[in-house]
Every structure is written in structure tokens, then in C-alpha cells.
């Protein structure tokens with residue numbers, strides 16, 4: 001086989017529209033004799049029949065006699081081009097009307113041949129070219145279909161319009177069934193009307209771009225991007241070409257991203273609002289918890305004691321929720337600083353067990369702890385956060401297990417020169433979690449409702465645990481079977497401890513401070529009346545010899561201090577009118593006389609993260625008390641700072 005010739009894998013079809021039966025037969029014979037081409041010839045005798053055949057079948061080329069019973073001359077070609085603008089048409093003319101052939105090629109025919117002047121090989125060559133052109137066209141159509149890009153051209157002066165098959169498909173039209181001419185497009189109802197609109201836009205600056213939406217046959221929204229450019233070919237005469245692209249997937253993913261961003265933003269706003277509401281709630285909670293503690297230490301009959309205990313339990317739950325919300329918002333904003341130091345894993349787990357004992361006892365649950373023997377007892381990490389993660393997981397295990405056991409297993413996953421990677425598995429024999437819900441339980445505010453169970457909680461415990469684990473570079477996951485139980489697992493790295501014990505880790509006996517027997521004075525700077533009362537009463541109950549000087553805000557505190565009263569310690573609220581706690585503390589430290597400037601100052605704050613930002617220290621305050629304060633913590637801190645000589 002001659003390799004220089006293109007090979008045609010399928011037998012091509014050629015349409016011959018010729019009314020002279022014997023001439024048609026002659027052409028058939030000529031073609032069959034040529035070795036250049038093997039094709040099937042379909043014959044029609046009128047233009048009408050020819051157009052109909054083209055409607056139903058694909059032809060590689062059309063041999064068109066211009067003089068037919070139903071159409072003669074140049075009009076025959078025009079009618080055909082108008083209907084099938086992109087077909088390969090070879091015009092057959094007589095010797096006398098050779099000029100017509102030239103005119104036909106100018107108008108868009110592929111070639112012309114003068115009857116009686118060509119042999120079989122010449123005709124076959126022209127047809128081969130047509131067939132190859134057709135193949136190139138169909139490859140282009142195929143590429144357009146895959147890329148979902150169509151193209152179209154329009155030349156109104158020639159009443160020429162061509163749109164690729166993909167252009168039809170992009171408008172949800174079947175290119176085998178519909179065909180639009182230049183005239184069809186002028187109608188505003190035409191599905192191709194947007195092509196005409198953009199065509200108008202190109203007239204001003206030569207090109208235009210527009211994204212449009214259309215509704216597809218099945219009601220689906222399609223996004224199409226149109227680009228068009230105009231070339232001026234004569235005075236006020238333009239040829240119009242454009243491309244059209246389906247950008248539905250891109251638009252939909254953009255919209256999904258937008259919706260996703262919006263959902264994230266909404267969640268963030270929701271958490272911020274909750275965090276600020278919770279923050280505001282801590283002040284009145286301070287009063288409730290404080291007053292409850294005061295009442296509990298007074299003489300009460302049994303009924304009153306029960307009432308007060310109920311108030312205390314409820315306020316502890318409420319405080320837990322508020323603290324969770326504040327913590328998740330701090331974690332979300334990456335405000336938590338992890339503090340690593342040496343600790344004993346065994347002590348930590350035993351302490352957790354001791355704290356959980358009352359709850360475990362209520363349900364008669366067995367709690368087993370198993371630490372793998374190859375894990376050293378002393379680790380280096382943030383023990384407070386580790387306790388918190390385990391506390392949340394154990395709390396849930398108890399909450400969702402009515403009978404059976406809870407088991408904590410700790411194993412070593414990896415050991416390098418610098419660290420241990422440990423895996424904690426908390427297993428319970430509880431109610432389990434449905435398979436379709438397991439992926440969402442770590443999201444904020446997710447609780448799985450169950451008709452026969454009233455669950456308390458905010459749906460924050462697991463998201464806090466997840467963030468605490470992930471922000472330390474670890475990972476957390478859960479496995480569960482409904483009715484059988486769950487296993488919550490997490491992996492965390494712990495640094496190996498160096499040979500030299502860190503000074504901070506040297507165990508010291510807990511310090512016992514002598515109780516204050518001498519009279520002493522506490523200045524309380526606090527704008528909230530009930531809190532003033534709670535602090536005053538709490539201190540007076542503990543120390544009958546205490547003298548309280550009350551200031552309603554920072555400005556008043558400074559005025560009172562300028563009178564140089566004997567003050568041993570100042571309890572300073574942070575958020576106050578006139579002068580806030582930070583400003584007042586720094587004024588006392590930097591602007592006031594030596595004795596006053598050295599008075600110990602304890603910040604009092606409802607901000608659960610004060611220890612993390614250390615701001616109280618920068619403003620010269622010695623320590624802080626978290627509100628609602630635990631009376632014993634307040635007493636210990638006051639005693640400590642009064643017993644300890646403050647560095648001047």
C-alpha cells in the first residue's frame with residue numbers, strides 16, 4: 001500500500017446530484033476505475049431530493065450539477081450553502097459556463113470541475129481532498145465535544161451562518177435535527193439569540209465577552225461563556241466569529257466554594273456571638289456562684305441546704321457550658337498556647353480516675369486503665385491539655401454507657417531519638433454511634449439525637465478535644481458500632497525528657513502558708529455591685545480581721561490610694577469604666593509613691609484565657625484570679641502574696 005496516501009478506514013460516501021442519468025453513470029464508472037479512491041456513490045436527480053438525503057445521511061463530499069430540473073444556475077449552489085454552509089461541495093459545470101464555477105468557489109464551494117474535461121483520477125483526487133477535509137472537521141468536532149467548546153461564524157452580507165455541532169449541543173439542541181440559518185437568528189425567540197446579542201456588542205470595539213445562563217431541556221441551569229470578535233470586511237460589513245464554552249462545572253464549584261466560605265463565616269460569627277454572650281454571662285455567674293458559696297457556708301436547715309446544693313450543681317453545669325464556648329472560640333482563633341513540661345502519665349490517669357469516681361459509681365461502671373509497659377512514666381508535654389482531652393472523652397464514655405466498662409489503653413506507636421508517639425484508645429460498652437453520623441461528631445455543636453435518651457451537653461466536647469489534639473500536631477478519630485460501643489483514639493507526640501531534670505520539674509512539697517491572723521487591708525476595685533458584695537462577704541467570713549476598701553473603678557482607686565491609706569493587697573477587676581484594670585495597675589506601678597507602687601495586685605477576670613496571654617503581667621500585676629472565683633483559690637493567693645516579700 002502506498003504510505004504517502006492517506007488511508008480511509010471507512011468507505012466514504014459521496015452524494016451526486018445530477019439529473020442526466022447517463023452522465024451520472026459515467027462518473028460512477030470513472031470513479032470505480034481510479035485506484036485513488038474507493039467510495040460509495042449515492043445518486044439524486046433533483047435539488048430537493050439531494051437536500052433531503054443530506055438531511056438524513058452524512059456525506060464526505062457532494063458533486064453538484066448546477067442545472068437541475070428544480071433549480072438552475074448559481075441559485076442551486078446558494079440554496080445548498082444556505083442550508084448546509086459547511087459541506088464540501090464540488091460544482092459540476094458545462095464548458096460554456098466555466099465562469100459560473102469560478103463564482104461558485106468564491107461563494108464557498110470547495111472546487112469546480114468542467115464536464116468532459118476531467119478523467120477518473122482527477123475527480124478522485126478532488127474527492128480525496130474533500131474526504132480528508134471532512135475527517136479533519138470531524139476530529140475538530142470531536143475535540144470541541146470533549147472540551148465543551150463550540151464555535152460559530154456569521155457573515156450577514158452573504159447570509160452565511162455556521163455553528164459547530166457542539167454549539168448546538170451547548171444550547172441543548174440536537175445538531176442532527178435542527179439547523180439555523182442567518183434569518184432564523186434574527187428572531188428574538190431563537191435559542192441562538194444570545195449569539196446575536198454579543199455580535200451587536202462587538203460592533204463598537206471589535207470584540208466582546210459575556211457570560212450567560214440558559215435553562216437546559218431538563219430544567220438544569222447551564223452557564224455559558226461567549227467570546228466574539230468582528231472583522232470589518234467592507235464599509236459597514238463585518239464577518240462574525242465567536243467561541244462558546246460551557247463553564248457550568250467551574251461556576252458550580254465557585255458557587256460551592258462561596259457557599260462553603262459563607263457557611264464557615266456564619267459558623268465563625270455564631271461562635272463569636274456565643275463567645276461574647278458567654279463572656280458577658282460570666283459576670284452574673286460570678287455573683288450566683290459567689291452568693292451560693294456564701295450561703296453554703298452559713299447555717300442552713302436541711303431543706304435550704306438541698307435547695308442551695310441544686311443551685312450550685314446547676315450553676316456548675318452552666319459554667320461548664322460557658323467555659324466550653326469560650327474555649328472553642330479561643331481554639332478557633334488559635335489563642336491557646338501549649339505549655340510543655342515534665343509529668344507522670346500514671347499520676348495523670350489516676351487523678352482522672354479519682355475525679356471521675358463519683359460519676360462512675362452512679363452507674364456502677366468499671367473503669368480500667370492500661371499503660372503499655374514500654375512507655376516511660378515521665379513524659380514531656382502539656383499535661384493540662386492532655387487531661388482535658390481525656391476528661392472530655394471519659395466524660396462522654398460515662399454519659400453514653402449505661403452498663404459495662406470503660407477502658408483506657410495507652411500504647412507506643414513510634415519512638416525516635418527525640419520523641420514518643422503515643423496512642424490513647426478510650427473504649428466503652430455504650431450505646432455507640434450510627435455509621436452515617438460518625439464523621440460529623442467532631443464538628444462544633446453536633447449532638448446525635450436519640451428518641452429514648454435525653455442527652456445533656458452542647459456538642460462541643462469532641463470538637464474541643466479534636467482541636468486540642470490537632471493544634472499539638474496529633475490526630476483523633478472514632479470507631480463505633482451501634483448498641484455495642486465506641487472507641488475514641490488519638491495520637492500525640494511527647495518529647496523525651498533530657499537526662500538533667502528541669503528545675504521546674506523538681507518535685508517540691510506543696511507549700512503551706514501561715515494563715516493570716518494579723519489585721520490587714522484589701523482594696524477591692526470592682527464596678528459590679530453584687531460582685532463587690534460577694535468578695536467582701538467571702539473575705540470577711542474567712543478573715544474577721546480583714547478591712548476592705550471598696551473602689552467602684554480604677555479612677556476612684558487611684559484617688560483613694562493618693563490619700564495613702566495602709567493597703568496590703570489590691571484585687572483589681574479588669575473591665576471597668578473610667579480607668580480599666582490594666583491602666584490603673586500600670587499607673588500604680590509607674591506613677592505612684594514607692595510604698596503604694598509596690599502593693600501586690602491580683603487581677604480578677606472573667607476571661608478564661610488570661611493565663612495564656614500573660615497581659616496582666618505586662619501591666620505590673622502579680623497574679624490573677626479567675627471569676628467566678630473559687631473561695632479557696634482566692635484565699636491561697638492572697639495569703640501567698642501577703643506572706644511573700646514582693647520583689648521591689
Ligand code: ADP
Pocket residue numbers: 396397400428430431432433441442446447448449455456457458459460461462463486
Ligand atoms: P457533648 O458535649 O454534647 O457531649 P460532644 O462533642 O462531646 O458533645 O459529642 C458529640 C456527640 O457525639 C454526642 O452528643 C453524642 O451523640 C456522640 N458521642 C460522643 N461520645 C460518644 C460515646 N462515647 N458514645 C456514644 N456517642 C457519643
